Amino acid sequence: MGLAVFLTAGAKLFEVIAPVLLGNAINLLSGEGDLMAALPLALGGLTLFAAARFASGGLPQLRDAFFSPVSQDAQRLASVDAFRHAQHLSLNFHQTRRTGALNRVIERGAGAIDYLIRFLAFNIGPTFIGLILAATVLAITYDWRLALVAVATVAVYVVFTVIVTEWRVKQRREMNKADTSLRAISIDTLTNFETVKAFAAEERETFRYDAALKRYNKRYVTVTRSMNLLNAGQEFIMNLGLLGILAVAAWQVADGPLRVGDITAAMLLLFNLYRPLNILGWAWREIKQGAVDLEKLYGLMEMAPEVADRPDALDLGQAEGHVRFENVGFSHEGRAVGVQGIDIDVPAGRSVAFVGTSGAGKSTLLKLLFRFYDVEEGRVLVDGQDVRNISQASLRRNLGLVPQDVVLFNDTIRANVAYARPEASEAEIEAAMRQAQLLDFVKALPDGLETRVGERGLKLSGGEKQRVGIARVILADPAILVLDEATSALDSGTEAAVQAALEAAARGRTSLIVAHRLSTVQHADEIIVLESGQIIERGSHGDLIARNGAYAEMWARQATRDRLIEAAE
């Protein structure tokens, strides 16, 4: 950065020296006396002029060559910081936030760091240094009035540009709004083609599109015209300034102290000053936008995760798998009803099942165990440690989740299984897949483990995806297995296969199972029946059937339905 600033300053210095060299050479050639004698000196001066111009044009290139890795590193470090920070923010944040928007904040914020450095350190800053240098040279070498005209011209130019640009920002905003609504209309119509066709609304939609396009075009014309106005105004000020310089110089030549070469030099100095001013309007806008983008990035960085490790958080290490919910209460933001008074003890290696209607709070309880949210009342304990005292990473290393919809990365089957433990050996990966009843299927594919699964795993069936999810968890080898309706989305045939895989995975682990089909959880050590966030019944399958309560009723209903389906088949 220091080197880059130094090179920029050097370039400016040569930019100011070059016109003076040319002016002197012209003075030599236009002087009285023996021109042939003056020629070598003049040629020397012209050579220096060319060299100085080369330096003023070449040094910025050298600077960019040095600065480019700095700029890339600065952007990378900022992006990585923001990316890491965003990933550590709580589940709640990510559920509320649109993914695309978050990505944009990071990308634009990192870009803004680069813009701001470039514009301020390499453009605006040097332009002002150049102005001071040029004014000094004009005043000392030629005449102070020339310096005055140059400074005044630049000042008027800058003020005019900033005022007009501010006015244009509003117009651009209007144009962008029109653009957004145009896109919204076109995307909305094209994605809802079925509705449009069903209501024979093609012409109506086209008319709406045309109207939006007209609004956008009108704004676009306004923006372009104001840019024409800005450019014309800038040209006028520049050339008025040029006229001023030339007039003062001409007068000084006529009056005596200045010579023809000096007019050329003064003119060139002014030209050099004008050149970077060209992008001032644009730079001004970018700097303001950059400041906004940077502010958003800092806003993200300052956001504290709702669930954070305590500074003295413990490492759980290899857990035994004793899970305990102690009088737990929690409700989601903006919800009146949550889970309440949940008291459950699952000794290591045992299994507990949660059943109940949709929305009863089963998944919420599992998320509390993962500490995706913090409890509001009571405690969740693993091996006797409050999960709030354990580091999240060490807690989750001991937990393995198979959700209802396993979502895969757009990568190979091997990579998706190995995600649980990237350093796992080939044999371990295959063993996990065999246990998940996945290996035979995968081996039969033409590409085997290298088969790509498509975006979010779309190229695999539901049952295959579930089994990839199970293999992944088996490979992770957690002490506690959490199944959240892992088979609910499957048909009964596929369910049987996945169920067998799940039973293999659960062996020797503490398991917390949420299941829709009661037949899959009847062997659990304890079954918890939840309703509206509260435990209404609990006990073994036998106990609950004997009780003849809500569970027994659900059981009877499912049994009847199964018999009907069987009869139909």
Ligand SMILES: Nc1ncnc2c1ncn2[C@@H]1O[C@H](COP(=O)(O)OP(=O)(O)O)[C@@H](O)[C@H]1O
């Ligand atoms: N992120 C969330 N924000 C607000 N409310 C939520 C959120 N997640 C779940 N809920 C609500 O909490 C209740 C319990 O949900 P959940 O635990 O997913 O039920 P289950 O898994 O038993 O079907 C539901 O009423 C649901 O609408």
Ligand SMILES: [Mg+2]
């Ligand atoms: Mg659920």
